[in-house]
Amino acid sequence: MSDDESEALAALIAKRVLDVSDFPQAGVVFKDLSPLFADGSAFRTVIDGIVDHYGRDGFDVVAGIEARGFVIAAAVAYAVGVGVVPVRKAGKLPRQVVSASYELEYGQAVLEVHADAFVAGQRVLVVDDVLATGGTAEATLGLVERAGGDVIGFTVLLELAFLEGRKRLAGRPVHALLAV
Numbered sequence: 001m002s003d004d005e006s007e008a009l010a011a012l013i014a015k016r017v018l019d020v021s022d023f024p025q026a027g028v029v030f031k032d033l034s035p036l037f038a039d040g041s042a043f044r045t046v047i048d049g050i051v052d053h054y055g056r057d058g059f060d061v062v063a064g065i066e067a068r069g070f071v072i073a074a075a076v077a078y079a080v081g082v083g084v085v086p087v088r089k090a091g092k093l094p095r096q097v098v099s100a101s102y103e104l105e106y107g108q109a110v111l112e113v114h115a116d117a118f119v120a121g122q123r124v125l126v127v128d129d130v131l132a133t134g135g136t137a138e139a140t141l142g143l144v145e146r147a148g149g150d151v152i153g154f155t156v157l158l159e160l161a162f163l164e165g166r167k168r169l170a171g172r173p174v175h176a177l178l179a180v
Contacts, residue, residue: 001052009049010178012042013157017178031158033129037071046177047075050127050155053175056080059125059152061118063087065111065140069128072157076127085117085124087140098147102139111139118149131156131176134165141172 001009016036023030036042050072063085064073070086077084090099090110097112118124124144131137131154141151154169159176166174 001049005049005052006177009046012036012045013178014180016042017158031130031160033068033157036157037068043075046157047072047079049177050076050175051079053155054125054153058123060123061085061125061149063113063117063124063126063140063144063149065126065128065136066092068130072127072129072155076125085113087111087113087126087143098143100139100143100146102135104133104135109136111136111143113143113147115147118144118147120148122149123152124149125152126154128154128156129158131159131165131174132163134163134168137165137174138168141169 013036016039018032018035020030020032022028036046059082061083062073062077064070065087066089073084090112093112093114096115098115099110099112101108101110126140126144128137137154141154144151153173153175155175157177159179161179
């Protein structure tokens with residue numbers, strides 16, 4: 001993807017993100033990407049941009065982080081004809097799981113993935129909507145690896161660079177379509 005195409009993609013996302021103050025708690029500004037997801041043409045352009053970045057043969061499966069990451073992961077997986085694996089909040093998966101606890105910007109949480117979600121060495125692209133402090137991403141990447149996957153990349157639509165979440169992912173391939 002050329003620099004011009006990357007800039008156009010970033011501008012497309014920037015026009016469709018809404019700031020929601022004091023959600024989910026006072027002092028937090030939530031970045032709502034629902035308008036992007038609702039715009040079929042824009043959403044397709046974003047998904048195509050992710051696929052172009054990694055190539056159609058660059059990964060074997062896509063893992064999406066609950067919940068908005070599911071939307072992105074399913075679309076990317078469908079676009080290239082691979083499977084999708086949900087990384088869920090604790091207690092949502094019915095079989096044996098691998099779990100990871102982590103700190104959120106405003107609390108603590110646990111993520112889980114089925115213990116048999118990945119074939120050993122399977123190339124996994126992990127996707128989510130926003131990279132903030134990096135806690136969710138760090139926990140998820142470790143979780144995928146513990147479950148047997150080989151993380152080839154972590155992609156987000158929006159990176160809140162001022163929160164320095166990328167630092168927690170040092171040495172990991174991180175791709176953000178828009179950084180603010």
